Amino acid sequence: MSPERQESRRVHVDGEDTDAAEERNKWFREMRGWLMVVATVAASVTYQAGLNPPGGFWQEDDAAAGHRAGNPVLRDAVNRRYQAFYYFNSTAFVTSLVIMVLLMSERFYRTETKVVALMVTTFVDLASLVGAYVAGSTRFMSSCAYVIIIAGVAFLCVIAMGEVMDKVCSFFKRRLPCMHGWFPVR
Structure with missing residues (x-):
């Protein structure tokens, strides 16, 4: 073309x-x-x-x-x-x-x-x-609170992990050009 x-x-x-x-x-x-x-x-x-x-x-x-x-x-x-x-x-x-x-x-x-x-x-x-x-x-209100807190913390950890992994992948991609196709970061 x-x-x-x-x-x-x-x-x-x-x-x-x-x-x-x-x-x-x-x-x-x-x-x-x-x-x-x-x-x-x-x-x-x-x-x-x-x-x-x-x-x-x-x-x-x-x-x-x-x-x-x-x-x-x-x-x-x-x-x-x-x-x-x-x-x-x-x-x-x-x-x-x-x-x-x-x-x-x-x-x-x-x-x-x-x-x-x-x-x-x-x-x-x-x-x-x-x-x-x-x-x-759950049977008790305290158990409900624990489950809600655990779910919230897990959700925040997944979001934070996404941010951290983005930085880790970018770091390795800059340092090791041979691994260019391995990381889903530009």
Whole structure:
């Protein structure tokens, strides 16, 4: 291909050169894939938790105790915890399905604003998953606080680790040019 033709391919497309547009499209495709994986896992987990709530179901009627077969045990034992579990789990399930449906339409995730909206929705999805886990797996309020703190610390550690790894990869890439293709840093 002639240099003039190559240069014409890099001419502006909607205000940006084609290399930047290609890189942006690649990032969109990769983000779409990751969001789809997270949404699919969240939908699977919440679907299963909806069919088998924490504590299971009563197996037989007991009029004296006030429960009926097929009702969730947690609902009769600690209704507030069951309600919290139910709403968090339902929110996570529905947001997962919404994310998957939106990701199937390519025009929805073509702009950065829409991708950020999908990422925020994914955050709501994951926060609802943590809320359902806390409500369904702990008995005492102190345990709930511990799980929330652990989840928050883990989230911050992952973000910090991403920043540290970026610097580590950049350092090695500058020092060892022979490892250029090994590190995902420019």
